[in-house]
Amino acid sequence: MEKIIIKTPAQIEGIRKSSKLAGQTLEFIAPFVKEGVSTEFLDQKIEAFIRENGAIPATLGYGGYPKSCCISLNEVICHGIPSEKTILKSGDILNIDVTTILDGYYGDTSKMYTVGEVSPIAQELIEVTKHCLDLGIQQVRPGNQFGNIGFAISKYAKAKGFSVVYEFCGHGCGVDFHEEPQIDHTSRRNTGPIMKPGMTFTIEPMINQGRASAVVDKADKWTARTIDNKLSAQFEHTILITETGFEVLTDVTGEYE
Numbered sequence: 001m002e003k004i005i006i007k008t009p010a011q012i013e014g015i016r017k018s019s020k021l022a023g024q025t026l027e028f029i030a031p032f033v034k035e036g037v038s039t040e041f042l043d044q045k046i047e048a049f050i051r052e053n054g055a056i057p058a059t060l061g062y063g064g065y066p067k068s069c070c071i072s073l074n075e076v077i078c079h080g081i082p083s084e085k086t087i088l089k090s091g092d093i094l095n096i097d098v099t100t101i102l103d104g105y106y107g108d109t110s111k112m113y114t115v116g117e118v119s120p121i122a123q124e125l126i127e128v129t130k131h132c133l134d135l136g137i138q139q140v141r142p143g144n145q146f147g148n149i150g151f152a153i154s155k156y157a158k159a160k161g162f163s164v165v166y167e168f169c170g171h172g173c174g175v176d177f178h179e180e181p182q183i184d185h186t187s188r189r190n191t192g193p194i195m196k197p198g199m200t201f202t203i204e205p206m207i208n209q210g211r212a213s214a215v216v217d218k219a220d221k222w223t224a225r226t227i228d229n230k231l232s233a234q235f236e237h238t239i240l241i242t243e244t245g246f247e248v249l250t251d252v253t254g255e256y257e
Contacts, residue, residue: 002180004172006198011105012240015174015200019107019238019249021053022100026111027252033113035090039071042096043082050100058099058106058177065222070097070110072223077206077214077232078168079222090116093126095234099177108173108202109250110236121209122231128160129207129233136185136203137256140239140246144195150187153205163212164205165232168224173238174200197243204236 007015028049032042047068050057057068065081072080072095073088080086080095088094097110112126135156136149154164170183181193185205210230217223226232240247248256 004180004193004196004199005175006196007174007200007240008198011175012198012200014103014105015107015238015240016249018055018100018102018105019109020252021050021055021102022098022107022109022238023250023252024053025049025098025100026096026109029096030113033088033094033096033115035088035115037088038084039073039080039082039086039088039094040084042071043067043069046096046098050098053102055100055102058101058108062177071095072097072232072234074231075226075229077165077208077224077226078234079224081220081222088115091118091122092116093118093122093231093233097234097236105175106173106177107250108177108236108238110204110234112233112235124160125162125207125209125231125233128157128162129205130235132157132185132205132207133203133235133237136205137237137239137246137248140195140241142195142197142241142243145190145192146181146183146195147187147191148189149203150184151189154186157205157207163208163210165208165212165214167214168206170202170204170236172199172201195241197241199241200238200249202236202238204234206232206234208232
C-alpha cells in the first residue's frame, strides 16, 4: 500500500490556491444552471473559466474521460458526462464536480444544484447529504482515525432513511488527482489510518434515496446510476488536516471559518 503523503508548506499553499479556484468555479457556474440549458453548455463554461484562471480541468482526458467536469442528474450517482442532449428541466437535481490543476496542484470539489421546483424528497435528500459532509468534516483532526468519517456519515444517513454509496469513495488529493488514503463513507468506528497534520484529501459522500448499489452504463463506461433509478445526491470538499483540526480548502464562501 502506498503511503499517505504529508504535504510540505509549499505544497499546501499550491493545493490551497488550486482548491480555491475549484470552489470559485462552482460559484461561477451557479447562475447558468437553469431550465433549458444543456449540460454540455455548462461544461464549456466551466472549462473556459478554469483556463482563464491559468489552470486546466483535471478530468479532461483522465482515464479517457471526455469532458472538463462531471454533471450527474437525478438518479446519476457520479461521473455523469456532459452532453448537448441532456437539457435541464424543472424539478431536476444535479451534482457538478470539478477538479482543477493549477501550477501542478489539484483541488477537487462538488455540490448540488436544483432547477425550478424540486420534490420534497429531493430537497430532503440534498439537505441530508450536505449534513453528511459536514459530519464527516467534523471528524477531521490529528490523531483521529479515517474510519470515523464514514462511521459518522453512515450513521446519520441511515437514521434519516437513506443509503450510503459504498462503491465510490473520497481520496487523498493535492499533488496528484487520486492519492492514498481511500476515504470510505460507510465504515466501522475507530478503523483506518491515523490522521496527521499535512494530509490533504476529499470527503464526498454520495447518498441515495433508495438502495446503495450503483450500476455503470455499459455504453460510456463512466456514468454511475442508482440500481433502482431513485435519486442520488453528493457534496465534496478538499480538506487539510492542521495542527489543531481542519481547513476546508475548497470553501470559498467562509462557511467553515
